Amino acid sequence: xxxxxxxxxxxxxxxxxxxxxxxxxxxxxxxxxxxxxxxxxxxxxxxxxxxxxxxxxxxxxxxxxxxxxxxxxxxxxxxxxxxxxxxxxxxxxxxxxxxxxxxxxxxxxxxxxxxxxxxxxxxxxxxxxxxx
Amino acid sequence: xxxxxxxxxxxxxxxxxxxxxxxxxxxxxxxxxxxxxxxxxxxxxxxxxxxxxxxxxxxxxxxxxxxxxxxxxxxxxxxxxxxxxxxxxxxxxxxxxxxxxxxxxxxxxxxxxxxxxxxxxxxxxxxxxxxxxxxxxxxxxxxxxxxxxxxxxxxxxxxxxxxxxxxxxxxxxxxxxxxxxxxxxxxxxxxxxxxxxxxxxxxxxxxxxx
Numbered sequence: 288x289x290x291x292x293x294x295x296x297x298x299x300x301x302x303x304x305x306x307x308x309x310x311x312x313x314x315x316x317x318x319x320x321x322x323x324x325x326x327x328x329x330x331x332x333x334x335x336x337x338x339x340x341x342x343x344x345x346x347x348x349x350x351x352x353x354x355x356x357x358x359x360x361x362x363x364x365x366x367x368x369x370x371x372x373x374x375x376x377x378x379x380x381x382x383x384x385x386x387x388x389x390x391x392x393x394x395x396x397x398x399x400x401x402x403x404x405x406x407x408x409x410x411x412x413x414x415x416x417x418x419x
Numbered sequence: 420x421x422x423x424x425x426x427x428x429x430x431x432x433x434x435x436x437x438x439x440x441x442x443x444x445x446x447x448x449x450x451x452x453x454x455x456x457x458x459x460x461x462x463x464x465x466x467x468x469x470x471x472x473x474x475x476x477x478x479x480x481x482x483x484x485x486x487x488x489x490x491x492x493x494x495x496x497x498x499x500x501x502x503x504x505x506x507x508x509x510x511x512x513x514x515x516x517x518x519x520x521x522x523x524x525x526x527x528x529x530x531x532x533x534x535x536x537x538x539x540x541x542x543x544x545x546x547x548x549x550x551x552x553x554x555x556x557x558x559x560x561x562x563x564x565x566x567x568x569x570x571x572x573x574x575x576x577x578x579x580x581x582x583x584x585x586x587x588x589x590x591x592x593x594x595x596x597x598x599x600x601x602x603x604x605x606x607x608x609x610x611x612x613x614x615x616x617x618x619x620x621x622x623x624x625x626x627x628x629x
Contacts, residue, residue: 293579301456301497312509340578343574343577343578346555347489382452386448407471408435411472415430
């Protein structure tokens with residue numbers, strides 16, 4: 288399977304769509320040239336060469352807001368706006384926006400969420416400044 | 420002051436309720452992000468837990484100009500990568516190539532060695548910000564005019580890295596239209612960066628994709 292340079296950059300940043308992340312990892316096990324391609328990308332980064340895609344992705348320049356994603360779920364956006372969000376989620380496969388959408392969809396299951404939040408709070412509160 | 424900034428101020432004073440609020444606000448999306456990759460709830464919850472602890476320990480260095488959600492996602496991505504490496508799913512790559520590998524870097528269209536453009540992290544951040552601003556300006560212009568096709572086209576070409584032909588097929592437009600939109604987009608970016616006197620060597624894509 289061939290990967291574009293932009294896809295390999297996204298792989299290094301853990302932001303490529305999940306299926307493609309798995310495909311890169313599967314290819315890496317049998318094709319050493321892919322490892323070399325990833326090292327070259329790292330080398331270009333070290334050398335200070337900027338990539339449009341990386342900067343676009345890292346700054347999330349076209350990610351809809353969470354509020355817009357909520358409106359998308361409620362079907363209250365214009366056809367064009369909804370069409371763009373669908374494209375961003377499905378064709379580009381933005382992992383951050385997909386995660387937000389999944390979270391918004393799962394808001395109807397409060398007991399499990401409350402339990403999780405309690406666990407996170409208890410395990411991390413000791414790191415708060417005044418409690419050390 | 421944004422609600423995130425206020426929340427962080429409260430967290431920095433050690434206010435437990437504020438920390439509880441941050442967890443409530445962000446844990447669902449972080450868990451969805453991590454779980455989609457791991458496929459297992461319990462491992463996903465562990466990674467999110469490490470993310471929150473990582474956030475608190477890195478808080479003194481947090482750059483407040485950076486959106487909180489993006490910062491949390493970037494910590495989660497690092498913790499997820501660590502987790503996958505420990506599981507053997509993700510091969511370890513050198514974090515930094517070092518000088519010997521730098522010698523092998525082929526900067527497109529240039530004969531000079533890459534090391535000649537090595538410079539400070541601060542300088543690189545300024546360059547990246549300049550490009551991000553130029554991109555954001557262009558994208559905002561398209562949004563205001565509701566030129567969604569142009570946004571999709573640029574995103575396919577530069578974020579997904581697709582060739583013109585594939586992007587044209589996906590969007591149902593001609594390859595020539597894609598080429599024209601690409602040229603117009605790159606020309607605007609080049610003009611914007613020229614005004615800021617930034618070297619073209621640092622942004623090879625802007626000059627090699629015509």
